[in-house]
Each structure stands twice: as C-alpha cells, then as structure tokens.
Amino acid sequence: MPKRSLPLSQVYRLLEPGPVVLVATARAGRTNIMAMSWHMMMEFEPPLLGCIISGRNHTFDLLLASRECTVNIPTSELAKKVVGCGNTSGRKIDKFRTFGLTASASALVRAPRVEECYANLECRVVDAKMVARYNMFVLEVVKAWIDPAVKRPRTLHHAGRGVFVIAGETLRLRSRMK
Numbered sequence: 001m002p003k004r005s006l007p008l009s010q011v012y013r014l015l016e017p018g019p020v021v022l023v024a025t026a027r028a029g030r031t032n033i034m035a036m037s038w039h040m041m042m043e044f045e046p047p048l049l050g051c052i053i054s055g056r057n058h059t060f061d062l063l064l065a066s067r068e069c070t071v072n073i074p075t076s077e078l079a080k081k082v083v084g085c086g087n088t089s090g091r092k093i094d095k096f097r098t099f100g101l102t103a104s105a106s107a108l109v110r111a112p113r114v115e116e117c118y119a120n121l122e123c124r125v126v127d128a129k130m131v132a133r134y135n136m137f138v139l140e141v142v143k144a145w146i147d148p149a150v151k152r153p154r155t156l157h158h159a160g161r162g163v164f165v166i167a168g169e170t171l172r173l174r175s176r177m178k
C-alpha cells in the first residue's frame with residue numbers, strides 16, 4: 001500500500017519519547033503535579049533532562065520560581081491518575097488529594113516525590129536560557145530513587161489523543177552494541 005502524507009501536526013505522535021512522567025513542584029507550602037511526555041535525556045552523568053512545559057501550566061510558574069522539581073515515573077496502574085493530573089490545574093485543585101497520591105519528602109529538593117511511582121528523580125533547573133523561546137527547562141537529576149521490587153516497569157507512552165502504549169517486550173542486544 002502506498003504511504004500517505006501525514007499532517008505535520010501529527011508528527012509528534014510518531015516520535016513522542018519515553019515514559020509519561022509526573023512533574024511535582026512545591027512553592028510556599030503548596031504542592032502540585034502535572035503529566036509530561038515531552039522530555040529528553042541530554043547527558044549521562046550528571047543526568048541532564050530537557051523538558052518542555054507550557055507557560056499556561058501552573059507548573060511552569062512554580063518551576064520558574066522554585067527552580068526545583070521531581071520527575072516521577074508511573075506505571076500503567078496509575079494511568080487514570082496520570083490523565084487526571086494532565087487535565088486539571090493546580091491553580092484550582094490539590095492534585096495529591098484529588099487523585100489520592102502520596103507526597104513523600106525528597107532528600108535534596110523541596111518538591112515532594114510521588115510515592116506511588118516506581119522511580120523518582122529529584123531535579124534542579126540548571127539552564128533556563130531556552131525557556132523564553134521554547135518553554136524548555138534543562139534539569140539536572142541530583143538524586144534518583146527506584147523501587148527494586150518493580151522488575152519490568154510497564155510504563156506509559158503517550159501516542160496522542162488519550163492513547164497510550166504500555167511498554168512490554170524486552171529485547172536484550174547488549175552484545176551487538178558498541
């Protein structure tokens with residue numbers, strides 16, 4: 001079958017990268033969570049993470065002001081809560097309470113970790129030069145937590161319009177990699 005032209009507006013659906021995460025922030029005693037799928041690794045160590053956060057989101061204001069957040073990686077059981085955090089604003093509701101998520105204290109940043117997520121990354125904003133142009137924050141992961149009981153995390157990958165692919169099969173090709 002011949003290929004058809006794909007509208008440019010749909011390109012992100014092919015390339016949207018690895019797992020949907022929950023970004024948690026805190027400022028002046030209030031906490032917030034938002035869903036985020038537009039992120040990319042930029043360096044191995046110290047780990048650097050590029051994140052696109054819309055200026056319309058409450059998280060944008062909190063992150064710009066506090067310069068700290070946690071990036072929490074949920075598995076498929078949390079899918080409905082993730083979508084909830086991605087469709088409501090922390091300006092109006094307390095998302096930890098509304099979605100029954102647990103805020104646990106971080107070691108190095110004031111933003112809380114989302115306990116139910118199998119991995120939590122404590123992050124600081126290390127470069128905000130691209131925020132004005134692209135809404136892109138560069139985060140450094142300063143502390144990382146992982147649940148050793150979760151051997152094969154079934155992470156969520158957004159394919160657009162509320163469709164998610166759940167990570168499944170594992171291919172081990174280590175011997176073929178440089």
Ligand SMILES: Cc1cc2nc3c(=O)[nH]c(=O)nc-3n(C[C@H](O)[C@H](O)[C@H](O)COP(=O)(O)O)c2cc1C
Nearest residue numbers: 034035036037038053054057058059086088089090
């Ligand atoms: C699966 C999913 C992925 C999302 N990815 C992003 C993203 O990468 N960047 C972004 O700015 N918003 C993203 N959003 C939208 C925000 O999560 C949404 O605007 C949220 O309501 C912001 O909350 P806040 O105002 O409390 O910060 C995503 C939403 C969903 C459901």
